[in-house]
Amino acid sequence: MSFTVAIIGRPNVGKSTLFNRLVGRKLALVDDTPGVTRDRRVHPARLYDLEFDVIDTAGFEDADAASLAGRMRAQTETAMDEADLILFVVDARAGVVPDDRTFSDIARRTSKPIVLVANKAESRSSQGGMLEAWELGLGEPIPISAEHGEGMVDLREAIVEAL
Ligand code: GDP
Numbered sequence: 001m002s003f004t005v006a007i008i009g010r011p012n013v014g015k016s017t018l019f020n021r022l023v024g025r026k027l028a029l030v031d032d033t034p035g036v037t038r039d040r041r042v043h044p045a046r047l048y049d050l051e052f053d054v055i056d057t058a059g060f061e062d063a064d065a066a067s068l069a070g071r072m073r074a075q076t077e078t079a080m081d082e083a084d085l086i087l088f089v090v091d092a093r094a095g096v097v098p099d100d101r102t103f104s105d106i107a108r109r110t111s112k113p114i115v116l117v118a119n120k121a122e123s124r125s126s127q128g129g130m131l132e133a134w135e136l137g138l139g140e141p142i143p144i145s146a147e148h149g150e151g152m153v154d155l156r157e158a159i160v161e162a163l
């Protein structure tokens with residue numbers, strides 16, 4: 001089976017880190033500065049037996065806040081159009097913040113399956129954020145650590161179930 005997965009979410013939740021893990025290489029730029037991902041990137045990826053194309057979505061540098069929001073929204077919508085399944089990523093350590101709701105409102109408008117991913121879940125400080133993630137109304141959050149490679153079996157399971 002061949003399908004395309006878009007990684008969606010506000011800046012700095014770990015989308016590019018997850019993208020790199022799925023792709024198996026450091027293709028996307030990971031940066032501590034929120035919103036740093038230069039381009040939208042599509043690349044073949046693998047999660048155990050699943051092979052698919054994955055789309056990373058971005059923030060933009062050199063943009064004022066107003067146009068930034070619009071461009072991120074447009075890019076998110078384009079990526080969702082191209083995808084068969086959406087991985088909606090939140091930061092379990094930070095909990096749900098207003099930007100998460102902005103992005104989840106965009107995501108909810110698609111009829112495509114969405115898997116809610118609670119990233120940065122490697123420490124106990126992520127417990128509260130995990131619970132808050134339910135509030136987004138995108139179903140059960142799947143705890144993962146993109147950085148440490150934790151939760152990948154559950155993520156695979158959730159993808160298979162959602163497809
Ligand atoms: P993006 O803006 O959503 O693409 O986020 P990035 O992938 O660029 O990551 C933003 C920051 O979160 C970077 O400092 C990453 O190292 C960090 N990060 C990503 N995944 C994890 C994780 O699983 N655990 C922790 N603790 N930090 C992470």
Ligand code: MG
Nearest residue numbers: 015016036037
């Ligand atoms: Mg990024």
